């Protein structure tokens with residue numbers, strides 16, 4: 001198990017559409033373990049392979065109080081509704097911003113054994129994390145959903161704004 005350094009905004013690996021995994025083998029399972037360790041170390045609720053410099057379609061979802069799980073070749077197959085959410089990212093440390101996300105998402109992909117999985121989430125942190133991580137493997141960052149980079153807020157500013165205090169430290 002290896003904690004690998006997180007890549008930050010500006011690193012080209014975050015902008016390349018990641019490659020589809022052809023076979024879920026031991027290499028992928030080791031990657032899943034490293035990604036999980038790196039996510040926990042960085043205190044994130046999700047991580048995508050490009051965030052540790054690996055250009056493959058693999059993400060980990062790590063909801064608080066729940067076991068982290070991987071999705072290989074994740075794909076949003078259905079989305080509906082919209083909601084405004086405060087969001088952060090391990091690759092954009094120190095900042096957060098309000099973005100529009102779907103209310104309900106259905107994601108399909110493969111688990112660590114290569115078996116098909118399908119996850120449905122509605123109106124919760126899981127739904128937000130699923131969209132955020134699938135964005136990552138497409139080379140998209142949440143900052144792309146802002147109207148302007150001026151809408152990025154420094155995390156320190158949170159202490160002075162009451163309406164965003166309850167979002168806690170959820171970075172994906």
Ligand SMILES: [Zn+2]
Pocket residue numbers: 088089090091132136171172
């Ligand atoms: Zn992120």
